[in-house]
Amino acid sequence: MDLQKFVDTFYSMTCIVSVEKRKDGKLGRILYEYANKPFIEATEQAIRDGYAITKEPFKPGTSYERYMKKELNFEHFCYQCAVKKEPIHAYIRPEHFDFCINLIMLPLNIDDPNKAYCTYSQSISPEVDYDAMAKLSVETSTTVLKTCIKLRGATNLQKTMDEVLYDIREICGANYCCLLLTNFNERTCSVFSDSVKEGSNQHSIRDIVTNDFIDYAKTWVDILAGSNCLMLQNEDDFETIKKLDPNWHASLMQNNIDSLVLLPLEFNNRIAGFIWVTNFDTSKLLQIKETLEISSFFIASEVSNYLLLNKLEKLSNLDLLTGAKNRNSMNNRVSQFLKGDVSYKSLAVVFADLNGLKPVNDIKGHDAGDDLLKSAADILKDTFTEGEVYRAGGDEFLIIITDTPKEGIEAKVKKIHDKSQDINNVSFSLGFYYNGNGGDIRTAMHEADVRMYEDKKQFYAKHPELKKR
Known part of the structure; x- marks a missing residue:
């Protein structure tokens, strides 16, 4: 011929x-x-x-x-x-x-x-x-449609994604399937969902994935080199990976990986994470590739929307300057207490009002004042790790702590109070109230507030030059 x-x-x-x-x-x-x-x-x-x-x-x-x-x-x-x-x-x-x-x-x-x-x-x-993308086999179309229906009808995306990854793993005849979330700007990395075949030589990586795992993920971007799918199915493929990234290759070998499919989850030109399948049925290579590539479109969309909503919810409850929870979040939390939605045996409330903010703003400027507020919030968040720290407004912070022994909280309050006597430190006026039998949140807040203002009077009596008004 x-x-x-x-x-x-x-x-x-x-x-x-x-x-x-x-x-x-x-x-x-x-x-x-x-x-x-x-x-x-x-x-x-x-x-x-x-x-x-x-x-x-x-x-x-x-x-x-x-x-x-x-x-x-x-x-x-x-x-x-x-x-x-x-x-x-x-x-x-x-x-x-x-x-x-x-x-x-x-x-x-x-x-x-x-x-x-x-x-x-x-x-x-x-x-x-x-139109070209939609020309799928009947089997692939059915699988993708099933995935779309599950995701669109999800009231709990985490639970639904567990089901979707189980389905994908079964279709691929694989031992493991994982959805990893990544944020390269913030250097965060976490397993959103995964599925392990019972009795296989694979295991979940949930316990070993930390934010340092993001460095592995960065190498995947380079290896993919813009491709929307990487498939490793034989010794030659793994040798190629060994040349590109010896460390990742060694990790694959240590974890008994003999075949792998890796896809980036992209939405709006940003990689939100990766989905991969290990030790799959290589005789179904093309069907697996087609199924995963199309399914990943919908998975990426749902995951990105989920992350966006979580971010918006977080921002709506976060004070952007200090990183403490904002007044809106505080009011919602207090409402939960009043409605009986919070179960607790003991209740502690600490009011902390920052001393000397006005002179800093007047003399050094508002940027310096903002830095002082940030430092104050960091001290309270680092100290009361068992509690919820809110910026109640201006230079006033509220800490709510439940089911924690009084002695420990009292010692932390005293430590901050003692340091506050030195005006060269970040200084607070403090009010602390504790009820070992739970009690009413409104009573606790009122008593802590009264005690904080008493402490403030004493502080400004000693340091009239720092008085706010």
Whole structure:
């Protein structure tokens, strides 16, 4: 067969790809053997646009890596199609390019003891083709639809996500599935949900993930290099990872990982986290890739909305200057006490009013005053770790503590009070009230407030020069 004449019959960009046959079953070299005019023109355009690795014109019989970076997903496609004789259709949104690729690969029946062959046709569009993305198998469509219905109807996203990850793990025939939340700006990292196959050699990583794990996640961004999916299924794939990131490779080996799918959860051009599956059924590689890529769109959307709502709720209850809870949060908390929504055996209330703020504002300026308020809030939050610290307003703070022995709280109040006598320190006037039988929150707040104002009178009697009015 004249393969050049054959490939020239294709209207769309097409080339003939060969995959080296190896006796050890490993993936051999992948070459672009022949290409039609549209494909060659596309490679030349890629050179002009700066996407290509080489600046030399297309040359038949050369490695695909001459024209693009090493891409494990593309290698898997070539192997599945050329060697295993499975037709391939995929829609790819490479983040490092400003276009989308709709590709079709078909196996060729060519008698060659050294190579297996397939066609590789692609069309490129500058915008996402949602019609192309929606052309899924019945099995994948059913799975994705089921995921969407569960997520949209969720009243408890945490619980629902546990169910979704269980479903994904089962579909993949995997031992473990995990959804990791990341915030690279704040350097935070946590497991939102995961699912472990009972009796497998895998285990949950919830207990070992700390914020330091974010450094691992950063390396994944580099390894993905803009791709929306990384699939490792054989020794060659893991050797590639070993070259890119020896530490991550060592971690994978230590945790008995022999196959892995990793996807970034992206929403509004920001990575909110990652979802990965380990030790999956590699015979279902393409179905797994298709299912996870589409499902991740909806998972990323729901998770991002969840994080946004949590952030808005946090901001609505947080004093942005000091980081203490704000007056709105304090009023809501007091209402919970009054409605009987809070169960407690003992109740302690501390009122702490910052001394000397007005002279600082008048002499040093309001920036210095803001710094003093921040320092005051930090002292109270670091001291009363068992309680809830609120900025009640201006320079006044309220601390509510339940079910804690009086002696411990009293000792902390005394320590702050003693330090406050030195006007070179951050100084507070304090009022402390404790009821070992619980009692009414309004009574506790009133008594603590009265005692705080008495303490303030004594302080300004000693330091009239710091009086606020």
